[in-house]
Amino acid sequence: MKKLVLLLIAFWGLHWAIAQEKCASHIYEKQLREQYPEIYRSKEEFETWMAQKVAERRAGISQRSGPYTIPVIIHIVYDNASWQILNNTRNITYAQAESQIRVLNRDFNKTNLDFSSVVKPIFQPKAGSLNITFVPATKDPNGNFLTEPGVERINGEALFNIQKWAGPGLNSNTDNILKPQTIWDPTKYLNIWVVEFQNSGLFGYATFPPYPSLPGNPGGATSSNDGVVITWRAFGSNVDPDTNTPTNFVSPANLLCTGCDRGRTTTHELGHWLGLRHIWGDGEAGCTNVNFNDYCQDTPFTTSSNNPSFPCPSPDKCPSTPEPAYGSSTSVPDQNENYMDYSADACMGMFSQDQIARMEIIMDNSPQRTSLTSPANISAVAPTRPAGLYVTIYPEKTKILEGESISFVQVNQAESVPAPTTYTWNFDVDGLGGVSPATFSGATPPAVTFNKAGTYKVRLTISNGTNTAQSNIINIEVGLKAPSNLQFLDATGSGSNLATADVAKLKWNDNSNSEDNYIIERKKNTEPLSAYAVIATLPPNTTTYNDNFATNPSIVSGEKYNYRVKAVKGSLEGSISGTIRLDKVTALDETPLAQQIGVYPNPTRNSFVVDLQGVQVQQARLQLYNPIGQVIIEQITQNGQAHFSVERLPKGMYLLKIHTEKGVAVKRLSVQ
Numbered sequence: 001m002k003k004l005v006l007l008l009i010a011f012w013g014l015h016w017a018i019a020q021e022k023c024a025s026h027i028y029e030k031q032l033r034e035q036y037p038e039i040y041r042s043k044e045e046f047e048t049w050m051a052q053k054v055a056e057r058r059a060g061i062s063q064r065s066g067p068y069t070i071p072v073i074i075h076i077v078y079d080n081a082s083w084q085i086l087n088n089t090r091n092i093t094y095a096q097a098e099s100q101i102r103v104l105n106r107d108f109n110k111t112n113l114d115f116s117s118v119v120k121p122i123f124q125p126k127a128g129s130l131n132i133t134f135v136p137a138t139k140d141p142n143g144n145f146l147t148e149p150g151v152e153r154i155n156g157e158a159l160f161n162i163q164k165w166a167g168p169g170l171n172s173n174t175d176n177i178l179k180p181q182t183i184w185d186p187t188k189y190l191n192i193w194v195v196e197f198q199n200s201g202l203f204g205y206a207t208f209p210p211y212p213s214l215p216g217n218p219g220g221a222t223s224s225n226d227g228v229v230i231t232w233r234a235f236g237s238n239v240d241p242d243t244n245t246p247t248n249f250v251s252p253a254n255l256l257c258t259g260c261d262r263g264r265t266t267t268h269e270l271g272h273w274l275g276l277r278h279i280w281g282d283g284e285a286g287c288t289n290v291n292f293n294d295y296c297q298d299t300p301f302t303t304s305s306n307n308p309s310f311p312c313p314s315p316d317k318c319p320s321t322p323e324p325a326y327g328s329s330t331s332v333p334d335q336n337e338n339y340m341d342y343s344a345d346a347c348m349g350m351f352s353q354d355q356i357a358r359m360e361i362i363m364d365n366s367p368q369r370t371s372l373t374s375p376a377n378i379s380a381v382a383p384t385r386p387a388g389l390y391v392t393i394y395p396e397k398t399k400i401l402e403g404e405s406i407s408f409v410q411v412n413q414a415e416s417v418p419a420p421t422t423y424t425w426n427f428d429v430d431g432l433g434g435v436s437p438a439t440f441s442g443a444t445p446p447a448v449t450f451n452k453a454g455t456y457k458v459r460l461t462i463s464n465g466t467n468t469a470q471s472n473i474i475n476i477e478v479g480l481k482a483p484s485n486l487q488f489l490d491a492t493g494s495g496s497n498l499a500t501a502d503v504a505k506l507k508w509n510d511n512s513n514s515e516d517n518y519i520i521e522r523k524k525n526t527e528p529l530s531a532y533a534v535i536a537t538l539p540p541n542t543t544t545y546n547d548n549f550a551t552n553p554s555i556v557s558g559e560k561y562n563y564r565v566k567a568v569k570g571s572l573e574g575s576i577s578g579t580i581r582l583d584k585v586t587a588l589d590e591t592p593l594a595q596q597i598g599v600y601p602n603p604t605r606n607s608f609v610v611d612l613q614g615v616q617v618q619q620a621r622l623q624l625y626n627p628i629g630q631v632i633i634e635q636i637t638q639n640g641q642a643h644f645s646v647e648r649l650p651k652g653m654y655l656l657k658i659h660t661e662k663g664v665a666v667k668r669l670s671v672q
């Protein structure tokens with residue numbers, strides 16, 4: 001119990017910490033070190049190793065091996081509501097995604113157009129370039145060319161029934177579901193996931209790099225989580241990084257903050273992915289920190305982050321602290337233009353030379369970073385593709401019920417060839433039937449209705465007269481419509497008092513037109529769902545079933561039972577269930593005493609007579625019970641006959657109990 005309480009406290013603390021942070025990478029790093037100590041070891045071990053490598057670099061013992069080229073795959077994770085590729089949606093446009101890669105190439109190489117206007121003169125000589133190129137992947141892991149280089153689109157709701165994604169955590173749906181099931185080999189691709197976070201204040205987080213002096217396989221634990229996760233509301237740039245002109249992919253109303261529209265969130269998180277820390281050192285912030293807060297001398301001491309704001313502030317949180325990298329001057333302001341601060345995007349513009357050295361060391365030594373730049377990987381995802389046509393299609397949904405309609409859109413690209421002139425859609429590649437329309441010619445098809453259950457394959461073929469291309473196959477899972485309106489005919493009572501005698505007469509609406517059969521199941525109301533047992537298999541289009549339990553020894557009279565009616569087609573099914581009390585009274589009617597007693601007319605509408613002359617008794621007490629077991633009429637007769645008026649009674653099945661000196665008899669009475 002103590003461990004459980006401590007674990008709950010830890011999770012609550014992690015949730016609170018993430019809720020307060022723009023970037024959760026340092027929290028994620030701490031968690032990964034605790035979860036995988038054999039891979040990440042401690043922060044102190046990492047920094048000891050890094051310090052040694054920095055010293056070797058400065059002493060000329062080792063030199064960087066750049067320039068570096070890294071293939072990038074951006075997993076755009078959307079939901080059913082944002083299935084169309086549009087600005088201001090989770091399913092961001094290709095232009096927005098591609099703008100982010102251009103931002104990265106400029107920011108990491110110190111070619112950003114705003115460098116001289118944003119970076120203070122005192123820091124411009126300290127700025128560095130990594131000499132790195134981020135390249136959109138052109139092939140998927142199976143060697144197929146991507147329609148949108150560097151982009152994979154994932155309907156997270158259709159695949160995982162999840163619309164929004166959590167930040168880092170041991171139980172996070174991002175780290176436990178999304179990443180492991182969608183990651184591309186992190187030794188060959190830089191994986192970036194663009195999502196909608198559950199926490200609206202979280203911008204993103206990244207994995208820190210493992211380092212090579214560890215035993216065993218250094219990449220083992222990170223093969224399913226390595227990469228960067230960014231909110232779509234701060235991904236890409238609303239200012240073209242090559243021309244400094246507006247693009248407006250995300251409107252101000254949808255941005256996470258006023259100053260987060262130039263793609264610097266991803267630049268920041270990739271800094272973590274390459275081993276950089278926040279310039280204030282997170283938990284080590286201070287004006288005299290022996291580790292210079294972030295282990296970089298040329299990022300001046302500071303005590304906290306600078307939050308997004310514009311115009312850019314220029315604080316100096318440590319005005320009395322000598323800065324060794326700046327001639328021990330005490331008049332060095334905060335380097336809030338550093339990408340590893342929390343400043344507004346328009347205020348950021350540089351990495352320092354010490355930060356560049358750390359990233360070079362990571363690129364040269366960390367196993368899941370050096371592998372990215374190997375010639376084999378780069379050639380596998382070459383920056384150019386053969387000229388031709390490429391097409392991908394996206395559905396509104398991938399899981400529906402029969403009779404529902406969905407829409408499709410296509411993304412096509414023509415490279416150095418004429419544009420497509422014909423579009424041929426096939427919404428039923430396997431010929432299952434029941435699709436309207438089954439085919440369509442044109443770029444934008446109408447909504448397609450799938451009238452039968454099954455898994456349908458959809459494909460688009462485009463042509464320009466010279467070249468032809470086929471899209472990816474999209475699987476549309478069409479489920480059975482469940483039966484509805486289950487009724488128990490000739491039952492008495494209502495609600496929890498619903499009861500029937502001898503025969504349960506089931507009736508339902510058949511809503512499916514493609515079931516193979518119907519299955520009827522029964523269990524006691526007190527038993528678990530697993531206790532349902534099949535009592536009948538019926539042909540398709542059936543809407544009734546009579547369960548005659550009068551002579552069934554397993555039925556307990558007076559017990560409530562659940563019935564389940566299932567429409568079934570292969571592994572698909574849809575069901576409805578209901579509950580009723582089962583009374584077995586036929587056996588009582590057939591006792592010798594009961595057979596000598598006459599009840600007529602039966603069924604009756606207004607009245608009936610009980611004839612006791614056949615049993616030759618002097619006196620009898622008669623009790624009429626309603627369907628819920630209450631005595632509603634009682635009389636005593638001594639002349640061999642009794643008259644009952646029932647004209648005001650509800651229709652249904654009643655029980656007449658007759659007490660005589662020869663025994664007790666039970667007769668059924670139907671009031672209509």
